[in-house]
Amino acid sequence: MTVTPFQISVSDDVLDDLRARLARTRFTTASDTTSWAAGTDPGYLRELVAYWANEFDWRAAEKALNAFPHYLAEVAGRQVHFVHVRGVRPEGGPEPLPLVLTHGWPSSFVEMLGVARRLADPAAYGGDPADAFDVVIPSLPGFLFSELPDGPFTRQGTARIWHSLMTETLGHRRFGAFGGDIGGGVTQWLGALFPESLVGVHLTSAVITADFGDRPPTAEEQAFLDDLRAYDEQDGGYSEIMCTRPDTVAAGLMDSPAGLAAWIIDKYRDWSDCGGDLETRWDKDTLCTIATLYWATGTIGSSFQQYYDYPLNPPVPRITVPGAVTLSNEPALRTLPKSLVERVLTDLRHWHRPERGGHFMSHEEPEQVVTDLRAFFRPLRAEA
Template identity: 75%
Template sequence: MTVTPFRIAVPDDVLSDLRARLTRTRFTTASDSAHWAAGTDPDHLRDLVAYWADGFDWRAAEAALNELPHQMAEVAGAPVHFIHFRARRPEGAPAPLPLVLTHGWPSSFVEMLRAARRLADPAAYGGDPAEAFDVVVPSLPGFLYSGLPTAPFTRRGVAEIWHSLMTETLGYDRYGAFGGDIGGGVTQWLGALYPEQVAGVHITSAVASADFEKEPPTPAEQTYLDALAAYDSGDQGYSEIMCTRPDTIAAALMDSPAGLLAWIVDKYRDWSDCDGDVARRWDRDTLLTVATLYWATGSIGSSFRQYYDYPLNKRMPDITVPAAVTLSHEPAFAGYPKSLAERVFTDLRHWSTPRRGGHFMAHEEPDQVAAELRTFFGPLRNAS
């Protein structure tokens, strides 16, 4: 399978059209006197849109992104975009363990960059160069520059694509996997499907088995499941519409960059460990880099495919490879009991609840994530 270099190049006319749309944005009035209570705060959105239209330098952001080792390959009949960081390690050191890092929604490869750099070049951040990893950061199918496969978008299906990318395309015999959200599901399926070649799996969004027939939930597990259901009742509106009417909402977001930004930022604020202040975790330029990538590629609608196809996902089988959980500090996982993870992972070797870093932990706490991955994968580098 051929791998080719890739560069991001948004045409000038796309940027001109984007700016024109932003300057013509019509804003709604807030539905609640409490800021953010009814979704993205209109005043906050107004400020972001103004900066996006006249202040944000996309060309500088694009140039910075193009300093990264972007690659493209066709896998399972569809293009896959990924960034391939080669380990910076001492000459003569053993070959590094490769890692594949998988993002979720409404995210992108940008989420993984800060942690990936620390893993591939630890010496640049005061670490031991002997602990460097090769790091592969793919864009999920239908996200940005990766095309949708012909088959339905399931976590298992993506795992099959990723395994082909890592082994057939890039030639790795053995590798580790990390992810959260959708990426966490893909990571688990990698461990379940390919135990001979996947050294271990590490997730931040913990799992809950849907099969309690053999062993009913414990009181602690049921307390968590009830709390999760209560949280979802106020949060899952976005999910319901993307699961049932993705093309309807996509039509609006494909036509309005302000609407697209509102849809994305709402979740970046809710799910980050930011205490309600999204700027604590995400500077404006990073948020608008992500939004511009979605806008320029027209991929917000295809990013919904994994929601529409979600019923096609099968129950996760037991995962026997070494596993680790660094639990995300976000409302959905408050009070999550370790025993739920142990229902799926038969060899849970690392369990950590740092209470720092939310849904986008690799961006929010890159030093923490890099340290957690080194701790878990370090002993697995040369394990048979």
């Protein structure tokens, strides 16, 4: 299978059109006197749009992204984009452990860049050279530079694509996997489908079993499930739209960069560990970089496909490969009982509830993620 080097290059025409659209933005008024209570705050959005149009330097952001090695590969007949940061092998030491990192929504490969070089070259960051990983960061199907699959977008199907990428395209016999959100689901399916290939799976969010037939939920588990249901009722409007009418909302977001930014940053604020203050976690350059990637590739609509196809996801079976969780400190998960995770990950070897770092944990707390990945995989390397 052919692997082709790739560089991100957004044309001047696309950037000129983007700035022109931003300059013509029409803003709504707030529906609630409490800032952000009804979604993205119009006042903050106005500020961000002005920055995006007049101050944000996409070429500098593009150069920084291209400092990482990007590639395209055809897998299962479709184009897959990935960043590949090769591990640094210590002199006389073992080969770096291959590791695939999978992002979620509304995220991208950018989420994982802060951990990539630390994982690949630990000695350069004061770590043990023997902890080096060979880091692969694919873009999910339909996200940015990766094409949608030829068929439904499911976590199970994506796991099959990733397994082919790691074993057939890149030639790894065994590898580790890490992810959260959609990426967590893909990571779990990798462990479930390919136990002979997976050294271990590490999650920041855990898919909860829907099957309690053999053992009813405990009081603690039921309280969490009730709280999760209540949270989803308050937060789930975005999901219901994308699950049932994705093309309707995508039409507006594909035409309005301000609308696109509003849709994305609402989740970056709600789901990150920012205490309600978005810019304690995300500066404007980061937010504009992510929004520009979605805008320039025109993939916000195709990123919704995994929501529309969600009913086609079968329940994740029990996973027997070694498992780890560094639990996201986002509202929906921060009280997740360990016992619920152990119903799915039957060989849970690492459990950490750090109480910092939310939905986008690798972006928010890269050192924390790196430390936990090294600790979990260190004793498993001999089995690789």
